[in-house]
Amino acid sequence: MSTTAVRQDRPGAPAGTAVVSVRDLSVVYETEQPVTAVRGASFDLHRGEVLGLAGESGCGKTTLAYAINRLHQPPARIASGSVVFHDRDGRDVDVLALADEELRRFRWAKLSMVFQGAMNALNPVRTVGAQLDDTLRAHDRSLDRRSRRERSADVLTRVGVDPARLRSYPHELSGGMRQRVMIAMAMLLEPQVMIMDEPTTALDVVVQRDILREIVRLRDELGFAVVFITHDLPLLLEISDRIAVMLRGEVVELATAEDLYRHAAHPYTRRLLRSFPSLSGERGAFVRTGETDDPEEQR
Ligand SMILES: Nc1ncnc2c1ncn2[C@@H]1O[C@H](COP(=O)(O)OP(=O)(O)OP(=O)(O)O)[C@@H](O)[C@H]1O
Ligand SMILES: [Mg+2]
Structure with missing residues (x-):
């Protein structure tokens, strides 16, 4: 069956x-x-x-x-x-x-997009937190540092990644986690x-x-x-x-x-x-x- x-x-x-x-x-x-x-x-x-x-x-x-x-x-x-x-x-x-x-x-x-092969789309020399922060800053200048960090931590938690990973570099993450980070990025601005x-x-x-x-x-x-x-x-x-x-x-x-x-x-x-x-x-x-x-x- x-x-x-x-x-x-x-x-x-x-x-x-x-x-x-x-x-x-x-x-x-x-x-x-x-x-x-x-x-x-x-x-x-x-x-x-x-x-x-x-x-x-x-x-x-x-x-x-x-x-x-x-x-x-x-x-x-x-x-x-x-x-x-x-x-x-x-x-x-x-x-x-x-x-x-x-x-x-x-x-x-x-409207956001997660690309084919997105697992490798993260910048290898910047931490996950820095990359989420860049996106938030580029779109909403009114958010202070603390609110941006909270938002980044929240969105990572939602996709099942420990917010401690904000300090990690992409190579320190498994393929599944990198994928989740890309999805978090896509969800970041709601x-x-x-x-x-x-x-x-x-x-x-x-x-x-x-x-x-x-x-x-x-x-x-x-x-x-x-x-x-x-x-x-x-x-x-x-x-x-x-x-x-x-x-x-x-x-x-x-x-x-x-x-x-x-x-x-x-x-x-x-x-x-x-x-x-x-x-x-x-x-x-x-x-x-x-x-x-x-x-x-x-x-
Ligand atoms: N840069 C390009 N230059 C010329 N033709 C292209 C280019 N990119 C895609 N094509 C052609 O356009 C058609 C559609 O390609 P597309 O990548 O959109 O298919 P797809 O359904 O996403 O395939 P897949 O499931 O393999 O990802 C194909 O015939 C492809 O050869
Ligand atoms: Mg395709």
């Missing part, structure tokens, strides 16, 4: 209001042979939801995440579309039109959205799942929305409210975890579900077989 639990309780389940609206977003890499890495993506990220983003390597997940945070660099170019952030205070922010200084204030404070791009793939699977479950618990407590990018579809089914599936640059399906698991609409999603042994134990119950040659997938 499958041990995979499809999430049904969803305590932080969204009321349906959008915190980010992506419309017709296309991103092209202007290389010798231009590559349209994201093609006409349209979806809403709901306030407080966990949205899983799945799809095979190279389908455009990281490119999409970067564009939402406007972190894309040449040769990547936004070819069309819009990204609007709906602030808690009622203001709408056209992310793709922000001036540099506004963008600097927006990132981390409103953003309304956190995007995590395969935040823990370099880690032991058990450590990885522990960390992700804790993030979901923090989400329940603090109410931010999370976009999780991972190849681990069984994990997404467990922790996500909704799941988006990408195939060759397109979002081909977006459904609640339960709907996706029980009656996926797109043949590629069904194939993806079947590719996980832990899910396929129940495949007869929800997956029709034989779609691999489906023309819809071959487009």
Whole structure:
């Protein structure tokens, strides 16, 4: 029998209001042979939801995440579309039109990102405390030293790291702890959205799942929305409210975890579900077989 639990309780389940609206977003890499890495993506990220983003390597997940945070660099170019952030205070922010200084204030404070391979993103010659402090100081000059230290200690505690680690250098921490510090950094300014791009793939699977479950618990407590990018579809089914599936640059399906698991609409999603042994134990119950040659997938 499958041990995979499809999430049904969803305590932080969204009321349906959008915190980010992506419309017709296309991103092209202007290389010798231009590559349209994201093609006409349209979806809403709901306030407080966990949205899983799945799809095979190279389908455009990281490119999409970067564009939402406007972190894309040449040769990547936004070819069309819009990204609007709906602030808690009622203001709408056209992310793709922000001036540099506004963008600097927006990132981390409103929407933060934990990068693919983030474990190695810390500065090796500065302590954890100094790096958290830098981020706090850069965004909020009104905080004194003591409040900044308290905030840093608090956020480390929340992600399960002893605040004594503020004095540690990254090399003194295990991979799991470094990962947790990066997540603490992303949570530091209490953003309304956190995007995590395969935040823990370099880690032991058990450590990885522990960390992700804790993030979901923090989400329940603090109410931010999370976009999780991972190849681990069984994990997404467990922790996500909704799941988006990408195939060759397109979002081909977006459904609640339960709907996706029980009656996926797109043949590629069904194939993806079947590719996980832990899910396929129940495949007869929800997956029709034989779609691999489906023309819809071959487009
Ligand atoms: N800097 C770049 N220059 C040119 N093409 C790129 C660049 N970065 C990514 N691409 C192309 O864009 C497409 C999408 O890549 P992306 O990294 O977004 O995929 P992904 O879904 O995140 O993959 P993975 O699961 O392996 O992380 C791929 O075809 C890739 O080759
Ligand atoms: Mg990627």
